[in-house]
Amino acid sequence: MKQPCARVKQALADVPRQHFITSTDMDGLVSGHSIPRSETVSHLLGLLPQAIDAGQTIMHVGGGSGYLAAVLARLAGRVIYVERNAQVADKARQRFDALAITNIDVVVADAAAPLPALPACQLVICTTFLPGLQALLPVVCQAGHIACLEDGGGAVSRLALFVRQQQRLKRVSTLGWIDFSRKAEHILIDLGMIDEQQLRQARVEAAASHRRLLDVLRQQQQLEEKDMYRALARQQGLQFVAADEILPGLQPALFRRFSRTFLDQSRMIPVTADAGMLTVITDDPDVSREQLQQLATHQPVTCQLVTPTDFRRIWSALDLTAVKPAAERHAGAGQDSDDSDDLLAGDKGREISPYLVSVYEAMLLDAISEKASDIHIEQYNGKARIRLRVDGDLHDLANYPLSARELRGVINVIKLRAELNIAERRLPQGGRTRLKLGGNGYDLRVQTQPSLHGEHVVIRLLPQTGRAMTVAELGMAPVIAARYQRLLANPAGLVLVVGPTGSGKSTTLYAGLQTLADDARRKVITVEDPIEYSIDNVQQTRVRNDIGFGFADAMRAFVREDPDVIMVGEIRDQETALEAIRASQTGHVVLSTLHCNDAVDALQRLYDLGIHPNSIAGELMAVIAQRLAKRICEFCRRPATADAAILAELFPHGAPDDFRCFVGAGCEKCNQRGTRGRVAVVEFMEVNSDIRNSISSRPPIGELRWQALDAGLVTMRDSALDHVIQGVIPLTELPRILPRERMAPEIRGGRRGSV
Numbered sequence: 001m002k003q004p005c006a007r008v009k010q011a012l013a014d015v016p017r018q019h020f021i022t023s024t025d026m027d028g029l030v031s032g033h034s035i036p037r038s039e040t041v042s043h044l045l046g047l048l049p050q051a052i053d054a055g056q057t058i059m060h061v062g063g064g065s066g067y068l069a070a071v072l073a074r075l076a077g078r079v080i081y082v083e084r085n086a087q088v089a090d091k092a093r094q095r096f097d098a099l100a101i102t103n104i105d106v107v108v109a110d111a112a113a114p115l116p117a118l119p120a121c122q123l124v125i126c127t128t129f130l131p132g133l134q135a136l137l138p139v140v141c142q143a144g145h146i147a148c149l150e151d152g153g154g155a156v157s158r159l160a161l162f163v164r165q166q167q168r169l170k171r172v173s174t175l176g177w178i179d180f181s182r183k184a185e186h187i188l189i190d191l192g193m194i195d196e197q198q199l200r201q202a203r204v205e206a207a208a209s210h211r212r213l214l215d216v217l218r219q220q221q222q223l224e225e226k227d228m229y230r231a232l233a234r235q236q237g238l239q240f241v242a243a244d245e246i247l248p249g250l251q252p253a254l255f256r257r258f259s260r261t262f263l264d265q266s267r268m269i270p271v272t273a274d275a276g277m278l279t280v281i282t283d284d285p286d287v288s289r290e291q292l293q294q295l296a297t298h299q300p301v302t303c304q305l306v307t308p309t310d311f312r313r314i315w316s317a318l319d320l321t322a323v324k325p326a327a328e329r330h331a332g333a334g335q336d337s338d339d340s341d342d343l344l345a346g347d348k349g350r351e352i353s354p355y356l357v358s359v360y361e362a363m364l365l366d367a368i369s370e371k372a373s374d375i376h377i378e379q380y381n382g383k384a385r386i387r388l389r390v391d392g393d394l395h396d397l398a399n400y401p402l403s404a405r406e407l408r409g410v411i412n413v414i415k416l417r418a419e420l421n422i423a424e425r426r427l428p429q430g431g432r433t434r435l436k437l438g439g440n441g442y443d444l445r446v447q448t449q450p451s452l453h454g455e456h457v458v459i460r461l462l463p464q465t466g467r468a469m470t471v472a473e474l475g476m477a478p479v480i481a482a483r484y485q486r487l488l489a490n491p492a493g494l495v496l497v498v499g500p501t502g503s504g505k506s507t508t509l510y511a512g513l514q515t516l517a518d519d520a521r522r523k524v525i526t527v528e529d530p531i532e533y534s535i536d537n538v539q540q541t542r543v544r545n546d547i548g549f550g551f552a553d554a555m556r557a558f559v560r561e562d563p564d565v566i567m568v569g570e571i572r573d574q575e576t577a578l579e580a581i582r583a584s585q586t587g588h589v590v591l592s593t594l595h596c597n598d599a600v601d602a603l604q605r606l607y608d609l610g611i612h613p614n615s616i617a618g619e620l621m622a623v624i625a626q627r628l629a630k631r632i633c634e635f636c637r638r639p640a641t642a643d644a645a646i647l648a649e650l651f652p653h654g655a656p657d658d659f660r661c662f663v664g665a666g667c668e669k670c671n672q673r674g675t676r677g678r679v680a681v682v683e684f685m686e687v688n689s690d691i692r693n694s695i696s697s698r699p700p701i702g703e704l705r706w707q708a709l710d711a712g713l714v715t716m717r718d719s720a721l722d723h724v725i726q727g728v729i730p731l732t733e734l735p736r737i738l739p740r741e742r743m744a745p746e747i748r749g750g751r752r753g754s755v
């Protein structure tokens with residue numbers, strides 16, 4: 001007699017599977033067995049030879065999350081949950097209590113060893129693999145059954161039925177096959193990263209664009225690539241590794257043994273073969289054991305999961321080892337000197353060596369993987385140096401030992417891609433190109449610079465996601481973020497974001513634009529040089545100085561297009577400044593940037609541009625000055641002892657007793673750096689009536705700063721200390737972002753300013 005379908009359906013409906021899903025406390029478990037899909041549970045119960053009734057006692061061995069036991073508790077009178085991991089069992093007990101399930105006994109024990117004295121059960125369901133069933137004999141009543149898994153090598157397993165006859169267990173039959181596997185997309189649903197509707201939408205887009213489903217999901221939901229694949233690896237029982245761990249030990253000969261087409265289609269790369277074990281990396285979380293065994297039929301294979309970006313990095317690195325010898329032979333046939341004028345590494349006038357193209361693309365992959373903002377390509381005395389700027393700091397890329405001649409060839413590849421003149425090596429050049437990777441677009445701004453030892457190149461990488469961060473995501477203090485958002489809601493006025501190059505001015509402006517775009521009630525137009533981030537629902541225009549279309553020209557045109565908000569990339573000259581003031585006077589909110597050191601210095605900069613003080617006083621709403629500080633990694637943050645020298649600068653008369661600070665200890669999430677990303681440290685000056693009067697009278701800039709302090713200027717020191725105390729940035733960042741004279745509280749006439 002089969003299990004009544006209606007009872008099983010009702011039991012499944014009564015037990016919310018999502019309640020048993022967790023991403024942290026199931027480490028080390030095969031999660032498909034621990035948290036089977038509802039369809040799998042229904043199939044398993046349907047294979048049982050007899051219906052479970054309310055008078056029976058049932059045991060579930062290998063309880064895991066407790067989901068199957070909870071479903072059984074809706075069918076049977078009593079359920080004994082057996083799990084050998086005490087921590088997992090305790091979590092399951094908490095879930096049972098939360099759902100008010102009272103007919104489950106939680107037992108922590110290894111079912112491969114003799115179990116404690118337990119009530120006799122009519123049925124034992126074992127969803128873990130045991131070396132033998134003899135230990136279960138005492139807990140099965142006479143003529144009772146054990147339904148257990150056999151063939152424990154994979155996710156699809158045979159379910160066998162045993163019956164107790166006196167003091168032995170007799171195998172009765174094979175009930176069927178159970179598939180405990182979960183596809184990666186189902187795991188993402190279980191982890192709460194996506195929902196069913198988002199999955200359906202992603203499947204449609206993936207089919208239409210011929211892209212991998214995971215790539216579409218990651219792009220649509222803005223999921224962090226490493227976090228997403230690390231979670232998938234944990235749930236699939238795979239080891240997650242980063243490319244930097246794999247690259248030093250690569251064995252290129254293994255790569256060349258296999259068909260490139262086969263490896264590419266199967267998404268596998270053999271990387272090492274040591275002590276009889278073949279190690280393979282893949283970016284497919286759903287890789288099967290059968291796929292792995294195709295690489296080595298007579299050798300054990302271990303599989304490690306990497307991100308798609310790291311997969312391409314490793315592939316490119318192996319590619320380079322294969323094509324470099326041929327490229328060197330090809331180059332050596334015509335040229336012997338590194339001082340040759342032939343920079344194209346080819347025999348034909350404009351033929352680029354595929355090896356050099358591969359080197360350039362590998363550099364881009366490295367930069368994207370590290371979330372670098374810039375790539376610096378330099379040469380000194382015939383030696384090449386490649387560096388990435390990550391979170392504001394430069395780091396060397398040591399895996400590119402290029403000769404001077406090869407480096408010049410790579411620079412030519414970059415120039416051709418950016419449509420620059422490869423023959424011009426005496427003057428700086430600027431250009432741009434685009435890059436597509438896994439559905440993500442990047443705008444590359446290229447700048448070449450001649451120097452003593454040859455040309456240097458800097459490439460800025462700008463992700464083009466169609467979205468920027470919102471104000472809420474910037475990391476500003478809540479009070480300042482609220483004031484910034486209120487400025488955006490004003491009917492008219494000028495808002496300036498100031499700071500040096502690389503201080504995140506554009507990011508702050510774009511956050512405001514994204515907030516306005518999400519609101520959708522106001523028309524937003526921008527003029528930029530260049531367009532750094534593409535934002536949906538914002539009309540963006542690029543400056544074209546070569547045809548006489550500059551910032552001021554765009555501003556004059558914009559006011560006739562009925563905008564609510566105008567963003568000017570930068571106020572560089574008097575004409576642009578005047579047009580910005582006029583646009584704010586005619587009922588528009590104008591956002592722009594200036595290069596200066598602090599909020600009050602912005603006023604002096606406007607004076608220097610020839611703007612009348614009364615115009616500034618009438619239209620300026622606020623000035624935000626900012627710097628970028630490294631953000632402590634939230635996964636390894638811990639309390640720290642404050643540096644005495646920094647404290648002495650910050651608090652000349654002694655630090656508060658309750659002062660605290662934090663550091664990052666270093667972990668896999670932050671690549672052992674202790675910091676992960678950056679956050680804006682801002683100085684916020686909102687222009688009120690007192691400051692307007694001061695601006696109109698144009699006092700010395702020092703006096704104007706004191707008046708701003710009296711009127712409520714939020715200093716950069718205040719913001720930085722708030723971030724330190726909250727554990728957002730380390731204390732050691734303060735000397736890097738604050739000048740010495742601003743480290744201590746600002747004091748006027750013996751009266752202490754902000755502390």
